[in-house]
Amino acid sequence: MNIRVLHNKRIVLGVTGGVAAYKAAFLASRLTQAGAIVDVVMTEAATRFVAPLTFQAVTRRAVHTDIFALSPDSEPDARAGELQIPHITLAKSANLLLIAPATGNTLAKLAHGLADNLLTAIALATSAPLLIAPAMESEMWAHPATQANVATLVERGATLVGPAAGHLASGAEGVGRMSEPEEILEMARVVLGQKGDLAGRRMVVSAGGTREAIDPVRFISNRSSGKMGFALALAARDRGAHVTLVTAPTALPNPVGVDTVQVESAAEMRDAILSASDGADALVMAAAVADYRPGEVAEQKIKKTDGALTLRLTHTPDILAEVARLRELGRGPKVTVGFAAETEDLLTNAREKLQYKRLDLIAANDVSAADAGFAVDTNRVTLLSADGTAEALPLMSKEEVAHTIWDRVSSLIQE
Numbered sequence: 001m002n003i004r005v006l007h008n009k010r011i012v013l014g015v016t017g018g019v020a021a022y023k024a025a026f027l028a029s030r031l032t033q034a035g036a037i038v039d040v041v042m043t044e045a046a047t048r049f050v051a052p053l054t055f056q057a058v059t060r061r062a063v064h065t066d067i068f069a070l071s072p073d074s075e076p077d078a079r080a081g082e083l084q085i086p087h088i089t090l091a092k093s094a095n096l097l098l099i100a101p102a103t104g105n106t107l108a109k110l111a112h113g114l115a116d117n118l119l120t121a122i123a124l125a126t127s128a129p130l131l132i133a134p135a136m137e138s139e140m141w142a143h144p145a146t147q148a149n150v151a152t153l154v155e156r157g158a159t160l161v162g163p164a165a166g167h168l169a170s171g172a173e174g175v176g177r178m179s180e181p182e183e184i185l186e187m188a189r190v191v192l193g194q195k196g197d198l199a200g201r202r203m204v205v206s207a208g209g210t211r212e213a214i215d216p217v218r219f220i221s222n223r224s225s226g227k228m229g230f231a232l233a234l235a236a237r238d239r240g241a242h243v244t245l246v247t248a249p250t251a252l253p254n255p256v257g258v259d260t261v262q263v264e265s266a267a268e269m270r271d272a273i274l275s276a277s278d279g280a281d282a283l284v285m286a287a288a289v290a291d292y293r294p295g296e297v298a299e300q301k302i303k304k305t306d307g308a309l310t311l312r313l314t315h316t317p318d319i320l321a322e323v324a325r326l327r328e329l330g331r332g333p334k335v336t337v338g339f340a341a342e343t344e345d346l347l348t349n350a351r352e353k354l355q356y357k358r359l360d361l362i363a364a365n366d367v368s369a370a371d372a373g374f375a376v377d378t379n380r381v382t383l384l385s386a387d388g389t390a391e392a393l394p395l396m397s398k399e400e401v402a403h404t405i406w407d408r409v410s411s412l413i414q415e
């Protein structure tokens with residue numbers, strides 16, 4: 001299990017001389033809160049925008065600014081009185097080199113291999129992956145020199161986050177704004193997870209409750225919040241998988257680093273899932289797909305009358321039955337996992353669904369409990385396998401449940 005991908009990871013956070021340096025303080029704080037060990041390295045220009053003390057306070061670690069400042073070696077295997085050379089020590093210890101904000105100037109230095117300050121020397125000396133969040137005026141970003149430098153860096157394996165479009169420090173609107181710290185943090189998770197145990201795997205996850213239209217303004221839906229499906233998508237992403245998330249409407253933001261397909265109805269979900277799961281390693285169906293939809297969708301809003309209104313419901317497509325047929329043809333996902341949300345006879349109903357839908361694994365979920373199922377951050381599930389085994393998991397966060405499911409899926413794929 002790999003619950004917290006940032007925990008105890010050593011991140012060298014390079015901060016360069018742009019106005020967005022103030023946002024880097026928030027990023028450093030969020031990374032530290034997520035359990036990362038953050039060593040901030042500032043260029044001389046960056047120290048003109050934000051004081052190193054701010055970063056020292058939020059990371060509770062020394063901030064490095066000077067390539068020539070050798071410091072006493074505190075490593076346990078160091079000989080008495082030995083000194084550390086900062087760019088070598090930081091380059092070796094880093095799991096990730098994250099530069100946010102990255103100025104046009106620093107991008108140019110990185111692309112050309114210059115090492116005239118501590119940050120650029122670390123970039124040259126490290127084998128850690130490089131994640132860069134550029135920030136500059138639109139003209140500087142659009143300049144062919146900057147574009148060529150960025151292309152060179154990406155070609156060498158660097159990952160880019162942003163820049164976003166919006167309000168710039170000059171007061172203008174355009175492309176060049178540093179991505180928000182939360183998005184950068186998510187990309188750090190993606191980059192750190194790239195060599196995880198699910199690297200190279202292609203996973204499909206469904207989430208949310210479908211909406212079945214009654215008329216142009218009304219629909220039938222259910223209480224699914226999408227939280228379990230989104231947790232599954234993020235957990236697989238953090239372990240290096242390529243993830244397609246097919247989701248019915250939810251209040252959750254699109255996850256960074258995941259291919260998200262937005263759908264509304266069960267019929268749309270069917271189409272998106274069948275096309276995404278063709279040849280995938282696994283499909284995990286955490287969506288609450290409507291079993292019934294109105295037989296006819298009224299073209300105009302149905303008017304209120306004195307009499308009762310009767311809706312005739314018909315079946316929606318059975319997505320898992322169609323997935324099972326695809327698998328018989330040698331297409332479809334290698335492993336299929338379902339969820340059984342029940343309010344009574346949980347295990348009997350779940351086992352029936354496992355067999356009837358020809359699943360490899362089902363997570364049986366008593367949605368009548370206040371701390372499990374819909375809309376909460378925790379879940380209590382029993383995992384039933386096609387081979388007849390049952391494992392009742394204790395109350396866990398949805399993130400932990402997700403990782404446990406991926407552990408099981410990973411073994412099933414290898415079988």
Ligand SMILES: Cc1cc2nc3c(=O)[nH]c(=O)nc-3n(C[C@H](O)[C@H](O)[C@H](O)COP(=O)(O)O)c2cc1C
Nearest residue numbers: 016017018019043045046103104105106135136137
């Ligand atoms: C007020 C002000 C704001 C600046 N903002 C940016 C910026 O957002 N992006 C950028 O690339 N350069 C910006 N610059 C220019 C850089 O600070 C300058 O190119 C500097 O040499 C960058 O050094 P560094 O890359 O070593 O940090 C700004 C300069 C000033 C005076």
